Amino acid sequence: MQTDVCGIMVYVGETGTLRGTLELLGEARILAAKLGDLRGGDDPGVGAVLCGCRVEEKARELSRFADRVYLCDSPLFSVYHPGRYATVLSSLARKYRPEIMLFPACRSGQELAATVAARLGTGLAAHAVGLDIDPRGRLVQLVATFGDGVLGEILCPVNRPQMATVPPGLFAPATPRAVPGGIVHEQAPDDECDGIVVTAVEEKNGAAGRLEDAPLVLAGGCGLRDEGNWRALEELGALLHAPVCCTRPVLDAGWQRDEERMIGISGAAVAPAVYLALGISGSTHHTVGMERSGYVIAVNNDPGAPLLGMADLAVVGDAAAVVREMLRILSGEKESRTGSDPPGP
Amino acid sequence: MPGDAPLKRRLFSANIIESHRRIWLSGVKIHLGARSVPADPTLPTTRGVRPILIYVLLKAVPDSRFGPSYDPVSRTMIRESSPLIVNPLDKNALEAALRLRDRFGGRVAVLSLAPPAAAEALQESLALGADEAYLLSDACFAGSDTLVTAFILARAVEKLGRPDLILAGDRSADSGTSHVPAQLGERLGIPHLAHVCALSAPSPNVLAVKTDLEDRFIHYRVTGPAVIAVTRQLNRPRHATLMDMVRARAKTVTTLDAAALDIARAGLAASPTRPGRLVPGGYRAAKGETVTGAPAEMAALILSRLAALLSSAKG
Numbered sequence: 001m002q003t004d005v006c007g008i009m010v011y012v013g014e015t016g017t018l019r020g021t022l023e024l025l026g027e028a029r030i031l032a033a034k035l036g037d038l039r040g041g042d043d044p045g046v047g048a049v050l051c052g053c054r055v056e057e058k059a060r061e062l063s064r065f066a067d068r069v070y071l072c073d074s075p076l077f078s079v080y081h082p083g084r085y086a087t088v089l090s091s092l093a094r095k096y097r098p099e100i101m102l103f104p105a106c107r108s109g110q111e112l113a114a115t116v117a118a119r120l121g122t123g124l125a126a127h128a129v130g131l132d133i134d135p136r137g138r139l140v141q142l143v144a145t146f147g148d149g150v151l152g153e154i155l156c157p158v159n160r161p162q163m164a165t166v167p168p169g170l171f172a173p174a175t176p177r178a179v180p181g182g183i184v185h186e187q188a189p190d191d192e193c194d195g196i197v198v199t200a201v202e203e204k205n206g207a208a209g210r211l212e213d214a215p216l217v218l219a220g221g222c223g224l225r226d227e228g229n230w231r232a233l234e235e236l237g238a239l240l241h242a243p244v245c246c247t248r249p250v251l252d253a254g255w256q257r258d259e260e261r262m263i264g265i266s267g268a269a270v271a272p273a274v275y276l277a278l279g280i281s282g283s284t285h286h287t288v289g290m291e292r293s294g295y296v297i298a299v300n301n302d303p304g305a306p307l308l309g310m311a312d313l314a315v316v317g318d319a320a321a322v323v324r325e326m327l328r329i330l331s332g333e334k335e336s337r338t339g340s341d342p343p344g345p
Numbered sequence: 346m347p348g349d350a351p352l353k354r355r356l357f358s359a360n361i362i363e364s365h366r367r368i369w370l371s372g373v374k375i376h377l378g379a380r381s382v383p384a385d386p387t388l389p390t391t392r393g394v395r396p397i398l399i400y401v402l403l404k405a406v407p408d409s410r411f412g413p414s415y416d417p418v419s420r421t422m423i424r425e426s427s428p429l430i431v432n433p434l435d436k437n438a439l440e441a442a443l444r445l446r447d448r449f450g451g452r453v454a455v456l457s458l459a460p461p462a463a464a465e466a467l468q469e470s471l472a473l474g475a476d477e478a479y480l481l482s483d484a485c486f487a488g489s490d491t492l493v494t495a496f497i498l499a500r501a502v503e504k505l506g507r508p509d510l511i512l513a514g515d516r517s518a519d520s521g522t523s524h525v526p527a528q529l530g531e532r533l534g535i536p537h538l539a540h541v542c543a544l545s546a547p548s549p550n551v552l553a554v555k556t557d558l559e560d561r562f563i564h565y566r567v568t569g570p571a572v573i574a575v576t577r578q579l580n581r582p583r584h585a586t587l588m589d590m591v592r593a594r595a596k597t598v599t600t601l602d603a604a605a606l607d608i609a610r611a612g613l614a615a616s617p618t619r620p621g622r623l624v625p626g627g628y629r630a631a632k633g634e635t636v637t638g639a640p641a642e643m644a645a646l647i648l649s650r651l652a653a654l655l656s657s658a659k660g
Binding site for chain 1: 433490491492495516518520521522523524525527528530531532535536537538539540553555557558559560561562563564565566567568569571576577578616617618619620621622623624625633634635636637638640641643644645646647648650651654655
């Protein structure tokens, strides 16, 4: 590959897990290989952009997975500042003229991608759940649509780069290269005063990442009908030691206030061993976030609900009643375990 | 459409019942609470010094409480069954705008780029207390992607007058790209911040905000005018009462078309992104068993299946 251009530029995020980054780089590598095949072996190459403060170590780690790492290491990047990060990314895009630019669909990634796309005057697809190269060498981005059972293609036929944000949890992580890629040190931009100044950073304590490690995830939707039944589902989650997630309407109804627990497009993607969906009909907006689950159990009173069609165990019935019954059985078990020690002989 | 009128009537009466219920449930307290937001006593009020202008971006989205309903044969969403409502997070943005206006004095204008059907959602924002509402609507706007949407909104802002602040919901409930606030800020050349979960304004032009990223909060000081996209944690939006709705009838929604906004090219033709084919996908293959029965039976079946699956997953 040439060194003065970068075919596919990946922003690796200023936070987030290495796994999410590797998924992006893995998918970028596949796209680069497809473009290379179309062009008689001229692989356009994958470059990873890393901004931070004293992140040389991380850059070396990343170089095992990318053809090139563009490193912007400066105290200016010790805390996330959208304007400043966007300045680096858009100037690198102008310098290396990527055909494709990918961002993680985390909160800062979305904000940066939108900003950079506006600065470069190009198109941006949000939350692409699939990426491909068409025979003409164009990026085909698959996004959820309002219809169900279908995904919509988004193309950016003329403007460059073709940009997309990509949610974590959907692609296979990159495998290490035989020889690490090079690290290119980039100049930090002048500190422009855009009217936004960082005044403090507050780490969240709590169990970030527990959702993705859970072997069992419970999820509830509007089929639970009211908040009382939602609370019952939460109780059930506590008894089963499983996180309780939701669909967007549940969040909008205010039953669940933690946005991080929303599964689907613009929410979280999970792939637990078992996914138990209660009262969720299964719009594509939801299912893209759970379809890699190992085993899906779905309860819904509508036999035509799409989620029943993709479940390993499809239960046609009232989700709220099933939740209540499961609670009854489990709390009965608990009582009999704690309440009645077998009398001694 | 012949089926339209009864549906509208039903929705209208549903609205009335809903408002009655709210009045009845919340009584005078909420009503008063919504009307008179107490000023922060630690801050000097600058009411009357210079009226401020805040724009709120509003999107009309299908009401998720009414669906989605499915056509079991084609398995597609029946969109017509969902009436349009104000995007929930936009109400948080409006609430923040109204509180700032009540403290500093000035006006709140709501902007929405939408087909004419969204006028009702805009009317609701007037009932909630917005002073002006503008519907940016033209057949040639159809199919605008986020970049072009931001361009049209920017043009409206330039025509209507530069604000002290622009507030928006962080994400729409339907397409949920979160792109527009940032892209509008870029287009106008003013600072912008997304995911804002707390906001205080020592003065109309200086904001202290807290943004919510996945693993931490970052506090920023923003010198306005700026575009701020807010999350639902920001505040608890007020409800419109029946009286609010009646009073709002005196205010009108102003429609601005492409000519009024001096826009020659918009919509799909001007957008860098193009929708392509619809492809089947997004689903796991249906491979499972389907069962039905009494809830107790089903509950027992699920629990025994969970026990088997999770013990094998561990081993």
